[in-house]
Amino acid sequence: MMKLEIQGVHMDVDAKLQAYVTKKIGKLDRYVPKSSRESLHAQVFLKEEKKSSKKSNICEVVMKLPQETLTTKEATVNMYAAVDIVETKLKNRLKKYKETHNHKRLHQRVLSRLKRRSTV
DSSP states (O other), X not given: OOEEEEEEESSOOXXXXXXXXXXXXXXXXXXXXXXXXXXXXXXXXXXXXXXXXXXXXXXXXXXXXXXXXXXXXXXXXXXXHHHHHHHHHXXXXXXXXXXHHOHHHHHHHHHHHHHHHHHO
């Protein structure tokens, strides 16, 4: 199970937004190898910036994995859209992380491919 921290910067995070972030970011632990899930830690920073006439909402996620730290950041007009985009970016990065750090299966797949090629 992933440890998830949600912090608002220059804004208050209401229960609805907190539940949405937990729902979206909390499901990302399925894209991490099982051996790494217990040490997984994610920090979500929700920021609201008001510059002159423009208002932007920034969602930044820092995910600490055993051998890497992934940081993803997105700014949009709507906070919920920013969370969705960050979730999609992290999902793709975690899939890549799982492919490269799941050594046992990768090793077995490579050996089986080599055996098949040598018998043909």
